[in-house]
Amino acid sequence: MSVGRMSRLFQNQISETLMLRISGCYNLAGLNNCTRCTRLKCDTLNARSIGRQCHVVQAHKDYHTSSIYLAAKAKNQKKKIVKKMQMPKKKKKPMIATGEVVPIWQNMTVQQLADSMGKDTDHVFECMLYIKGHNTDKYEEEDSIIDNIEVTKEIVNKTGLRFKFEEQGNKEAEQDMDAYPRPPADPSLLVKRPPVVTIMGHVDHGKTTLLDSLRSSNVVDSEFGGITQHIGAFSVHLPDTNERITFIDTPGHAAFSTMRSRGAHVTDMVVLVVAADDGVMEQTKESIKYCNQAGVPIIVAINKVDKQEADVARAKQDLLVAGVHLEEFGGEIQAVEVSAKTGFNLIALQEAIIAQADILDLKSDVTGPVEAVVLESSTHAGRGKLSTALIQMGTLRKGMYLVAGTAWAKVRGMFTERGDTVQEAPPGDAVEIIGWRELPSAGSQILQVDSENRVKEVIAWRKKQQEKLKSKQDIAEIQKKESEHQEKYTEFRKLKMDLGKPRLKQQRIMKKEKEVTSSHTGPQLAVVLRGDVDGSVEAILDMLDTYESKQCLLDVVNYGVGVVSEADVDLAAAFDGVVIGFNVTLSDAVKRHAKAQGVTIRHFNIIYRLMEFLKEQLTERLPSTQQENIIGTANVQATFEIAEGKTKVPVAGSRCTKGLLNKKKLFKVVRDGDTIYEGSLTSLKHFKTEVDTIKTDVECGIAFKNINVPLRPGDTVVCYENVDVKQTIDWDPGF
Numbered sequence: 001m002s003v004g005r006m007s008r009l010f011q012n013q014i015s016e017t018l019m020l021r022i023s024g025c026y027n028l029a030g031l032n033n034c035t036r037c038t039r040l041k042c043d044t045l046n047a048r049s050i051g052r053q054c055h056v057v058q059a060h061k062d063y064h065t066s067s068i069y070l071a072a073k074a075k076n077q078k079k080k081i082v083k084k085m086q087m088p089k090k091k092k093k094p095m096i097a098t099g100e101v102v103p104i105w106q107n108m109t110v111q112q113l114a115d116s117m118g119k120d121t122d123h124v125f126e127c128m129l130y131i132k133g134h135n136t137d138k139y140e141e142e143d144s145i146i147d148n149i150e151v152t153k154e155i156v157n158k159t160g161l162r163f164k165f166e167e168q169g170n171k172e173a174e175q176d177m178d179a180y181p182r183p184p185a186d187p188s189l190l191v192k193r194p195p196v197v198t199i200m201g202h203v204d205h206g207k208t209t210l211l212d213s214l215r216s217s218n219v220v221d222s223e224f225g226g227i228t229q230h231i232g233a234f235s236v237h238l239p240d241t242n243e244r245i246t247f248i249d250t251p252g253h254a255a256f257s258t259m260r261s262r263g264a265h266v267t268d269m270v271v272l273v274v275a276a277d278d279g280v281m282e283q284t285k286e287s288i289k290y291c292n293q294a295g296v297p298i299i300v301a302i303n304k305v306d307k308q309e310a311d312v313a314r315a316k317q318d319l320l321v322a323g324v325h326l327e328e329f330g331g332e333i334q335a336v337e338v339s340a341k342t343g344f345n346l347i348a349l350q351e352a353i354i355a356q357a358d359i360l361d362l363k364s365d366v367t368g369p370v371e372a373v374v375l376e377s378s379t380h381a382g383r384g385k386l387s388t389a390l391i392q393m394g395t396l397r398k399g400m401y402l403v404a405g406t407a408w409a410k411v412r413g414m415f416t417e418r419g420d421t422v423q424e425a426p427p428g429d430a431v432e433i434i435g436w437r438e439l440p441s442a443g444s445q446i447l448q449v450d451s452e453n454r455v456k457e458v459i460a461w462r463k464k465q466q467e468k469l470k471s472k473q474d475i476a477e478i479q480k481k482e483s484e485h486q487e488k489y490t491e492f493r494k495l496k497m498d499l500g501k502p503r504l505k506q507q508r509i510m511k512k513e514k515e516v517t518s519s520h521t522g523p524q525l526a527v528v529l530r531g532d533v534d535g536s537v538e539a540i541l542d543m544l545d546t547y548e549s550k551q552c553l554l555d556v557v558n559y560g561v562g563v564v565s566e567a568d569v570d571l572a573a574a575f576d577g578v579v580i581g582f583n584v585t586l587s588d589a590v591k592r593h594a595k596a597q598g599v600t601i602r603h604f605n606i607i608y609r610l611m612e613f614l615k616e617q618l619t620e621r622l623p624s625t626q627q628e629n630i631i632g633t634a635n636v637q638a639t640f641e642i643a644e645g646k647t648k649v650p651v652a653g654s655r656c657t658k659g660l661l662n663k664k665k666l667f668k669v670v671r672d673g674d675t676i677y678e679g680s681l682t683s684l685k686h687f688k689t690e691v692d693t694i695k696t697d698v699e700c701g702i703a704f705k706n707i708n709v710p711l712r713p714g715d716t717v718v719c720y721e722n723v724d725v726k727q728t729i730d731w732d733p734g735f
Ligand SMILES: Nc1nc2c(ncn2[C@@H]2O[C@H](COP(=O)(O)OP(=O)(O)OP(=O)(O)O)[C@@H](O)[C@H]2O)c(=O)[nH]1
Pocket: 201, 202, 203, 204, 205, 206, 207, 208, 209, 210, 220, 226, 227, 228, 251, 252, 253, 303, 304, 305, 306, 307, 338, 339, 340, 341, 342
């Protein structure tokens, strides 16, 4: 029994127990307290299953009523009972008397059956416990569909009611609008159809070459790397008879084993290609396995017999070992020696296929609604969405409406693999269909429906079913995620609550640092956050989780649902932080308190704005960095020395090439891209005049404070200043 059902029954048992206590049978309540009622436990369950009509209950009720109930009362049990009785009651169902007739229908949900009987779903689940011979474990939810009408009938019977069938149940019952394959056709309507053949075998054993020879076109050369990469299909006509064979072009490479297994399931027989020089290889065995699993007969084509290394006898021996019992060894499997390359014996192979088809007595109904299977789908630049379909029932014609999964088509045209238009495609034919509105998936079943309206009904119904399934899966996934998140959230909250205490601040920071950085000593922003609901607080915390910058530590010291209090302000003050309220009102008293404490307090109702504010706050806490601002450059044209007292001072005879040179600013000498000197000037002269600045294209003499500066013609003198640049926080919360 599922946990859900178990717990519902357990709850039910509690309320039943209470009911029995009240009604006087104390030992029923205890289930195994009474020495006289050894069978009581089992009879209690039976009592529930038949609507509490158990005679054992009645018999013991009189005996115990007075003494035990009074004893219980004396022990002050009644108080407890009354308290429990005050628990919220389930909505009362309309009373339906025993023997009354209730409506039932195929595929009722548990809830619908309960409603129909005027009971609650616990009753239905409980009844299921006593149903033998049917699997009721799968009906574990209130919306579980009871797909076995016998189970539905038994539940009604066990409830002491009678049933009548209704076509679709009540008005709320959903009508199945899906399209289904038709029932097996009347044998008198069946006519012979061409066999559908798949070619399988180990890589490079010659499948493509064989198909190529069979349809007399050269596919090998156009294939990427010589490997068949799709499932196509084509028909061949036997030269002397009117017989036709439909070949499905299956890939032989191991990477396409999935497609190959699909091929095996739509096919009537498989031609297993075994190269005579190689014998049975890994994928030969795999192919044999697929055929056996699908119950598809095999014809062996021993290929490459033209090759000198060909060893047909060994190949046959291999096949025997692999469980393929050839006719010549007394088995039932035909083997034909062929050369796909030279075309040797291909007719014999085709005749073997026809002989096998005769044994299989392949027939189909060419009339009635079309049923087909999608072999492959693609989009063509000129013709739009196409699919290759193998017709299995009925005859496909232009203008027909088809559904395949949730894709549909109004057939605009049909083509053979050579691109020839065909007017109709009977069973056994594979044709390319144009007119699909969406691409059907390969392997999906195609069913013909009457009209576009019907198409829409079917598609809408199928999409709805898919959504239902998806939403069930989604709900399960969401619940899983929620519980994981809840665990983390609880742990996180506990940590934060502990950390809210100032004495633990160091510990909190250390813990946080472990996540962010091992030794954060720089700036930090402490935040106290209050939101209107859990969801919004969590959304903000999730957003804060995206903060990974090491420039400034972002620390949520406390958070929760509710209005901002003065205590929050105090906490923020203790950490030199800010208080943020999201969708909560800030009282004047709190605002005043914040002002008095010098705490920044803000209210937001858009997360985006809140994040902007935090970014500003974080940025504000970042120290400025120094950046070099180039004012001008000069080119050293000659160097010479002038005497200043006894000292010889080197001078760079230069020309300002860009911007201007300002004597009061900083200078550096750059040679071959490397800075060889940094410092200030003692003199900047235009001819003999000392100046403060030199403009572009003006010549000058530059003397540095350091007289040992190694100046050379060709050096660049750069005049610059250091400016403070404000850093901005590196954080992209994703919007
Ligand atoms: N001599 C000889 N060579 C053949 C014969 N059949 C195929 N080959 C050669 O064997 C090589 C592989 O042939 P394919 O037809 O590409 O083999 P395949 O089984 O389709 O290979 P995959 O698509 O890669 O699985 C090619 O070089 C063919 O020319 C044959 O009967 N005789």
